[in-house]
Amino acid sequence: MLKPGDPAPDFDLPSAVAGRATRTRLRDLKNELVVLFFYPHDFSFVCPTEVTGFNHALADFKAEQSAVLGASVDSVDSHIRWAEELGGIGYPLLADEGGKLARAFGVLDDKEPVALRATFILDSKRAVAYALASPFNVGRSISETLRVVRAIRTGHLCPADWEPGVAFGPNELKY
Numbered sequence: 001m002l003k004p005g006d007p008a009p010d011f012d013l014p015s016a017v018a019g020r021a022t023r024t025r026l027r028d029l030k031n032e033l034v035v036l037f038f039y040p041h042d043f044s045f046v047c048p049t050e051v052t053g054f055n056h057a058l059a060d061f062k063a064e065q066s067a068v069l070g071a072s073v074d075s076v077d078s079h080i081r082w083a084e085e086l087g088g089i090g091y092p093l094l095a096d097e098g099g100k101l102a103r104a105f106g107v108l109d110d111k112e113p114v115a116l117r118a119t120f121i122l123d124s125k126r127a128v129a130y131a132l133a134s135p136f137n138v139g140r141s142i143s144e145t146l147r148v149v150r151a152i153r154t155g156h157l158c159p160a161d162w163e164p165g166v167a168f169g170p171n172e173l174k175y
Helices: 047-056 058-063 076-085 100-105 142-154
Strands: 012-017 020-025 033-038 066-072 093-095 117-122 128-134
Touching: 012 076, 020 076, 033 047, 033 100, 033 142, 047 058, 047 066, 047 142, 058 066, 058 142, 076 093, 117 142, 128 142
Parallel strands: 033 066, 066 093
Antiparallel strands: 012 020, 012 093, 033 117, 117 128
């Protein structure tokens, strides 16, 4: 699995955005940060809670100058049908058929073969700033991902459970 500091692999993949098929290229994204989350499959049990959760928080991520991208091994057609069933998704769902992107990020489960439930935050130079993987049966926290985006954007030391607006001086940090 890629770790903080590793360069993110560039990609140009088919994607579903707002009910239509298009292509998404990492190099074309102008946002300061990119949140790329992998999930196992469309039309599954845990994945829709995450996909819709990111969609509900999309304005908050955009306010933090961050793009959100979801990726699974499903086809664009599957993404379009599923997104419609979920009430619409306002960010790209990447069609990583064959799992090449998931493999490049080190999160393809070859036994299944599907992507692990993994989250990457890429910085402005498109290096990994944050990486997290979860078991298939445990959904990730969208609010925690947003908290991490905000912490990264400060450029400062941010202790555990830091929240925006909470100042910590060097004398307040205990090791």
